Amino acid sequence: MRILGIIASASAILMLTACSPQTTVSGIISDASMNTVTVSTADGETVTFGTMEADRSQCNGLPLGAPITVTYSGRIEDNFATAVKISTPAEYCLLIGDWILLTESTEMGISIRVEGEAASINMATLQYEGWSLDNGKLQLYGKSIGNGQTIDFIEEWVVDKIDEHNLYLRSEDGSMEQHFIKR
Secondary structure (H helix, E strand, O other), rough: OOHHHHHHHHHHHHHHHOOOOOOEEEEEEEEEEOEEEEEEOOOEEEEEEEEEEEEEEEEEOOOOOOOEEEEEEEOOOOOEEEEEEEEEEEHHHHOOOOEEEEEOOOOEEEEEEEEEEEEEOOOHHHHHHHHEEEEEEEEEEEEEEEEOEEEEEEEEEEEEEEEEOEEEEOOOOOOOEEEEEEE
């Protein structure tokens, strides 16, 4: 009889755990380790999630500054909760790296870095400083230096295709296309 009571109690606990509502939090990755990810939300909250048992099938990496959606069950206590599922956009994570536009004379391009930072590769007069990605549109910004003046610029590109080796960009009106390879 006692064994039946223990089994019934364990079953009740499992059912409560399985039925606990799941909540989703979206934000930007502000820190990541092997077993945790810290998310900064739009309303200024910062929450760390345990990731050991999370479904990562839609997680394409955890680079700092990347958008992330975390589904968790239970409550956030002391700014910590256990993630059930983690997802990050593949396109965003694939963009991070050095992208080279091959020309006849030299390698030049852009280094797209975590946390929205960017840098020029072998381009003294075009200094990239940052980037963002929104709905398939890549925005690059920085300073154009030449003829004794410095001018702020913003370039907007549509990401036509990206994989681990190639990046195809085109202007929104289709008048310009660029093919970069990952270095």
